[in-house]
Amino acid sequence: MENKNFTPVEQSFLNDLSKNSKTNIPYIAVDNFPNLGMLTALRFLEWAAENPNGVISLPTGKTPEYFIYWTKHILENWENENIIELRKKHHLSANQKPSLAELHFVQIDEFYPIKSSQANSFYHYVNKYYIEGLGLKRENALLINCDEIPLAHGKSFEEVFPSHKVDLELRYREAQNPLEKLQKESIFLIDNWCSEYEQKIRKLGGIGFFLGGIGPDGHIAFNIKGSDPYSTTRLTSTNFETQAVAAGDLGGIEISRERLVITIGLETITYNKDAVAIIFAAGEAKAPMIKNALELPPSNLYPASVLSSLPNGRFYITLGAASTLNDFIADYYQSGNWSQEKTDKSVMMLTQKLNKYAEHLTLEDLQSDPYTQLIPDLNEDSVQSVITSIESKIKKGTEALTHEIFYHTGPHHDDISLGLLPYIHYQSRNETNESHYSVLTSGFTAVTNKFLTEILMATLLFTEKGEIEMLNYPDFFEVGYKNKKDKDVYHYLINIASENADERSRAVSHRMVRNIVELWNLKTKQDLEEKIIEVIAIINSSYDGQNPEQKIQTLKGMIREYEEELVWAHFGVRTKNVHHLRLGFYTGAIFTEKPKRERDVYPILQQLKTINPTVISLAFDPEGSGPDTHYKVLQAIAAAVKEWSKEKDLSQLKIWGYRNVWYQFNAADVTHIFPVSLNAMSTMDESFTNSYLSQVNASFPSYRYNGKFSHLSIQTWVEQLQAAQLILGKPYFYDNESPRLRATHGLLFFKEMNVEEFLQSARELEQSTEGVF
Incomplete structure (x- = not known):
């Protein structure tokens, strides 16, 4: 892909990965979530300077956090020396500060029905963060206010839909009673309103600058998987993946499952063929959706692929979100020094691609694959090095530790249990070890x-x-x-x-x-x-x-804190060893605050000094790919460890990075692999079910699984075992001399780092958040 397609701002963020991309839609990959927001804000301001009367459509939710932050920060500090330098660095060549006042705004979507006064309505979000926050004019905005959409006989939606449930089958069947008759008439009035909304957008010439996120099923706006690329603004239902994500906004899956949405259509987004249309996404969890949209032929199955019809369609993504793209994989293997990790990963990927056990791979198989063929001194014994590598990680994972002081941390309640419990249980049986469990936020949401x-x-x-x-x-x-x-x-x-x-x-x-x-x-x-x-x-x-x-x-x-105490009491842990920090940045607001030194770092530092751990475990999210609380907690821990290192020699301190239901490690990326038995799975599931009372019915489920998080963790461990079995063979487990390995039905992964390695992984994000600490 040639550079000429990119604007000056975009070119300032280009790396070789983006320059040489062969995807259907151009993309730019950046290091982390905050930098993603910076890129998007600078591109928006670049466009606004050239189109002061243009039509914009901006997203809601958590993904825009740093887009909103950087847009406001740059505009409010336009002549500040640091911002001048930032503008020069990224070629934002506007002669004067862009004015957003005359832009026309189009709201992308909304739940239906929902009162516009509710803080969890998108109408409220748009007014707070875009109309007021960016200084747009209210009269220039097309908004979706459910209170003002006309219904039959002038009634309110609370009268027409008293349970807030809209049955779209009434479009096609006869009403059975007076209320259904009222509802049927009202649904057609909503449909008419949606058509008028679409026409208003087209009368403006269509959307000139569209910015949207991408959902777990690949949706953009609320155009879920299967949406017609020629769809327009409409009232529609959603799927489980979308409902699971919306559960956090609406108070539980029980509510989001029943709530419909009004959304602009895919053709609404692409109507203006000169439109700048950008999808931005962060983290490994989004990688499969990004790959489908960018590499596969445009399809109803991949709604975001519709951007391929726009010359100015773009994806702005983090490296984690780009991690499964062919470009990214090729760059990973072809750049830098070769390592055992690359050998492990390439052979594991080949076994999965061919569905073939490693011991059956031929030299011809290895030579024919574009990545395994790069293994230095490739020969029949190359596969054995991968087998040895995985075996050594299992051996390391099953080593019994003694006289250790564990400081296990979790951003939320249940993170530690879902990520590490079988391994923690294994090591806690040795009474020379001491364990502490610290949950860093209150988790009330x-x-x-x-x-x-x-x-x-x-x-x-x-x-x-x-x-x-x-x-x-x-x-x-x-x-x-x-x-x-x-x-x-x-x-x-x-x-x-x-x-x-x-x-x-x-x-x-x-x-x-x-x-x-x-x-x-x-x-x-x-x-x-x-x-x-x-x-x-x-x-x-x-x-x-x-x-x-x-x-x-x-x-x-406090309910969540009691639940956490119940979990660890299953294993004889007293409440004094279960700590509840309730860090102040966690407020339940749509955008959690950035961690502050005195409020959020010092409480962790004080615990480190008091407990004096030899091992710290943490949810490892250096890029910001999971819930935003995860990487903000990681930064607070990193800052505390850094401060502690000024007073104490931490050369022997071990940091364990774990992952759980939100995103996973590849076996090649970790240092420890721990075998999980059916008994261990049952123990984890039972302790979860017995203790996390508020979570058993999964009001806020993962989009990957409609059920308890404990079952999703077990599913992850099983999938990780299946990948390792292709390398080691099934007999390695069921015919092993070790009873522990014979009992293996899942594998738990984590990564051990020293202090310097951990701080290095956290440092780039710390720098990109400008003055967080």
Whole structure:
């Protein structure tokens, strides 16, 4: 692909990978999520300077975080010396600061129905971050306000669709009652509104600058997999993958499963053939969708492939999102020095491509493959080096460790368990080892209003019946509520063994009583009961997905903290070894704050000094490919380790990077492979099911699996074993002298680093976030 297709700003970000791309749509790959936002912001400002009256359509959600940040930051500091240098470096050659005031804005999509006043509506997002945030004119905006879309007889959507459920089958079947008749008439009115919205966009000449993310099924806007490339603005349903992603916005999959959407169509995006249309994506989880859209022929199965019809269609992606592109793979093998990792990865990829065990690969197979043929001194013994490499990682993974102090960290509750539990359980059997578990955020967003209400109602009932006996202790409301938290945990777990559901519920209520008394500083049983009734009323009056007030946030987080204590108590860990940091950057806002030194780094540093670990484990996301909390926590840990290294020699400290349900390692990238037995899988699943009460029904599931996260982790371990079996052969496991290896039915991967290696992996992201620390 020739450079002339790229603008000056784009050329400043080009690397050889992008320059020599052979994909159907040009792309630019950058190092990380913040740099992705910078590139997109600079390209947008470059376009806006040339098209001050143009038509723009910008996305909602978390992906635009750094696009919005950099756009505002550059405009607000246009003449600042650093921004002048930034503009020069990236060839933003506008003679004067671009004005966005006369741009026309088109809202891409919206849930239907949803009140425009709700903070989780896209209408609210667009007004806050684009109309007000970027200084656009409200009168120049085409917006999707569900409150203003006309319905039959002038009624509101709450009257027409009282359950917020819209049955699109009414387009095609007869109404069965007066309400359905009203709904059917209203659906056709919504359809008409959508057609008028489309015509308004076309009257403006179509969208001139489109920026969108890409969904887990490859959707752009809400044009899900299978959408017609000639589709226009419409009311439509979604699929599970899209509903799973939307669950976080709407308060649970139970709600997003029933909610329809209004979306512009694929032809809406491509109507203006001169349009600059950009899809941006970060992280390895998006890599399969990116590969399909860029390398396969345009198809309804890959909605983003429609950009191939636009001369100015582009993909801006991180290296992780580019990781499965043929360009990227070829560059990986052809550039730099050859390594054992490259040998391992190329042979593993060949076994999967041919579905052939490594021992059966011929020299001709190796010589015919574009990547294995690059192995230095390629011969019949080259495959053996891969077998030896994987075997050595398994041997390292099964080594028994002694006299270690483990500091296991997780961005959210359940991250540690999903990522490392079988290995942690294995090493914790040696009583010379000491383990600490630290969850760095409160995780309250994972607790639905419905779940909290159910627990509060049960707690109120136990209280009224006099079954929370500790309330009668004379010092309970002064100091007693702080004591015996281990008893709440034991009370719950002993009644798992006895299968007494009522007593388990009472154990949860004991902890809830302690939490409520602590949060609101209550002094009597009557105060407690009144407060529970008040909190239930507040929750019932809020909309699904609403960010609750601070103390209710904390109460939700305390439920997650209790759940975490239950998990590790399965293995004899006391509550004093389970730490809840509640770092302040985590607020439940659409964009979590950047970590700050005093608020977010020092609490971690203090724990490091107190615990003095020999091993730190963490969710390893240096690029920002998983939930944004993951890489912000990683940065806070990196900063704490860096500070600690100024006071202590950390040359012997080991850092373990793990991954779980959000994205996975390749066996070639890790240092440790741990065999997981059916017993270990069952232990993890049972501890998850028994402990993570708010997560068992998966209100916020992964788009990859409609069920519990524990099952998805097990599925990942099984898939990793299948890949390794192609290298080692199945007999290696079932016919091994070791009982542990004979019992293997899954493999767990993690990567060990020294402090310098870890800090290096985190450093680029730290620098790109400009002054985070």
